[in-house]
Amino acid sequence: MASSAKPSSVANSGASVGGKSIAANLLDVAIGRFQWPQGALLYFLPPERELLPDRAIRLSFQAYLKFSGLAYEDVCALNADYMSPSGQSPFLVLQFGTRPIIFSNFFQLVSFIEAQKLGLGQDLDKKEKSEHEAYISLIKMSLLSAMEYDAWISKASRQETLSSYSHGLPWPLKHLVPYSQYYKYRWNHWGLYKRDEASVLSEFNDACNALSVHLGGSRSFYQSGPTALDALMCGCVEAILNSSSQKLKSILSSYDNLVDFCHSSVLSQRKGLQFISSPSTANLSSNQ
Amino acid sequence: MASFGVGSEEIRSKMTLYVFTGNEYSASVDPESLQILTYLRLTLQKEEENEEIEIKYTCKHWESPTGVFPTLVSDGLYYTGVDSIIKELKKQGLDLDADCSDEELAEISAYSAFLSDRLKKALLYLHWVEAKNYTEVTRGWLSGATVFPFTLYILSRQHRLAKQVIMTSSSGNTSNNTSTIEQCGIELLSQAEEAISLLAGRLGDQKYFYGSSLSSFDVLVFGYLDLIAQYELPGNNQLGTRLKSLVQLTNFCSDIREKAYPEIKSRHVSTSSSMSPSSPLRKDPTFWIFVGVAGILLIAQGMRVGLTRKLLK
Known part of the structure; x- marks a missing residue:
């Protein structure tokens, strides 16, 4: 598990799902063929604080990334829901240089990865x-x-x-x-x-x-x-x-x-x- | 797959169905109400007269026992939501999926969720939130169906509920800045457009989704697509344009419309549609009640300021 995350940069990121489109962000940060970045971080709440639907989504995130062979690290944070731009835990942070892309929604991550032809479908x-x-x-x-x-x-x-x-x-x-x-x-x-x-x-x-x-x-x-x-x-x-x-x-x-x-x-x-x-x-x- | 021949000896309990009002181009302007009405039309088509099901068209939510549309009342029990109403209708012998296999029934169940996830929210946005469509088309639907103070109340309530559904269903932020609702709308519309393309791929060159016979799958798809095909919206008409480009789906809609509603005109409506023929404004007793109350208030105000007394002198 990684412990080097910077909550402030994540929480204040302008590259959230609800803001500028993911495609536009990607164009800004990665020209050419998309490659899965190193050091992808999956933030989630500790199990004692995690509710049933959050746990189901977190397990789905983990299973999907594992099935797809995409490397990531787990980060268990007590304030993960406050760090997430949508207020939802879990969320995945992909670091492209200084600009992170955040997926706080499993379905959006799936459609993004499938669109990049990295997925399973x-x-x-x-x-x-x-x-x-x-x-x-x-x-x-x-x-x-x-x-x-x-x-x-x-x-x-x-x-x-x-x-x-x-x-x-x-x-x-x-x-x-x-x-x-x-x-x-x-x-x-x-x-x-x-x-x-x-x-x-x-x-x-x-x-x-x-x-x-x-x-x-x-x-x-x-x-x-x-x-x-x-x-x-x-x-x-x-x-x-x-x-x-x-x-x-x-x-x-x-x-x-x-x-x-x-x-x-x-x-x-x-x-x-x-x-x-x-x-x-x-x-x-x-x-x- | 249609099972039209419901035996006359079969005992069916008395049912009442509450659906959102329609106009001369659609039996209902609410997709879920339209789905249930179409289901009933297609299952009851060969019966001479149906007296067991009473259909009440209204846009006043307080007239529906559950406050939502559609609602089915059967044996004193209330059923809301398309899936549970169709389930109850099947129990009553009105089964359009009698010949479907378990695998097909599972698929119908999945597509029902898919349509409600992708198209229902997009239509809510287009009809009840998008400013130009809301002002020029949606308000016209209600203006003919009810009277002045109710129109305003129902319109604002529906608008508020639609906004709430859209904001909470969006995948991203739920902050209250002004641009967020438009961003959510754009996201929903692109998802809906993708859903229409997937449906076109699923239909392929077939007449209906399961070959040449009708099933509830066709009815569910028709409920959404017909409302997109029938109204050429003056504001954002992204879904209408996409649907027009898919000939097979457009033909599918026209075919079911002709089967279920041969009496309803098929044409595009570009501006406010006229009032519902089933609910003419002047015949509504509540209209005259409000006229009476307004008159009494006017006279009372006149008496208060002394105008009436002066006139009498």
Whole structure:
């Protein structure tokens, strides 16, 4: 794990996703053929503070970069969400000289890497490409939404979420920050907040069923090998199975092929991929 | 794949469907309401008369029991969202996917999420946020469907909700600077354009997405693409231009429109569309209530300042 990151340069970077377009930034920093830069850094929150959807996305980031053979280093930072320009953890920083490019969104990273022809979806035909995008949307709209609902909206787990989100924060921030984040989330996701748990779980079940049918008995979703869909699915399954959310876990566990897919077939292809469980304090301190 | 022949002996419970109002060119101007209406039209096409489903066209969200469109009320239970409404309709025997395999049903489920992720937000931006389209087209849709104070309220509410959805769904910043909403819009439109190209690639040279028979996949795609094809927007019309260049998709839309809505005119609308024929302004009782209240207030004000007394003297 690297500890040489400069939070200020990352947080104040003008090259964020929401600002100037990524393509324009790339043109500024890299003329000619795109090459993956040395020292790419993946920032994320420590596991004690990391919520279920954040963990799923972080695992997806790690799996996708590992599958694609793109080198990066993990940086576990207590204030990763404040360092991110979008306020979301995890995020990936690519250093091009003095100007970093930041991806705080998994889907944007995938489309960028695929556009640079560095990704895994190069061997898919037209129909498969369109299908691939559709299944990624299904995970985004159903699985990730259900995880967010479980983390922030479900009454059963809200208190646990607030207490884990306050982990490591000094007084009085540990009382203020989780609630401010909760109300911010509630305001921004009013549609999800108004939905009832049964409909969210039913949608989650339907999505798992569709993904299970699509996967069948294969080791990956497409014959040509692992893709962004495999990475995303792997991240989501891994996060849910290791979470405390009993409802999501029990639904997912009933789809044996999805669980096996994550545990056996993909594990063999991601040798060396570390799912962080207990980061060292040395990595935390340098970024606070 | 259409299963039109629903047996007359089959007992179907009484259902009520609340959809967003339309105009003379579209059954509904809300893509999800249009999808459900088209689904019903295609499944009920061969039945003589459908008395089990009552369809209520309205733009007033408080008239819908859940406050959102579309909403289906069946057996006292409320269903919102296209997927759950179609699921309920299938339970009631209105199944357009009867011949689909499990793999195809899984694909339909994935594409439903894909369309809602890519095209729904882009259409929200084009219709409810983009300034010129909002002023010249969208406001026209509502002006005929309801009366003055409600028009303003509904328009501003929809505009606010659309902005909120767009800002939170964007992948980047959610800061409140003025240029961000346009940046989010541009990002959504380019994603939607890519989605339309992918759909064209998926359709290929086929008539419908699963060959020559209709399925709910076709209905879901039609709901979005028809609204793009029907209205030539005066402001940003990026998606309309892209769709026009894809002949196969345009023909696909025209074909389903002719099948489902033979009575609706097919033409481009470049400015504010006229009021809905089903809801003429002057026949709306609320209009006359407001006229009465305004009259009473006018007389009361006149009496307060003494004008009426002076006139009587």
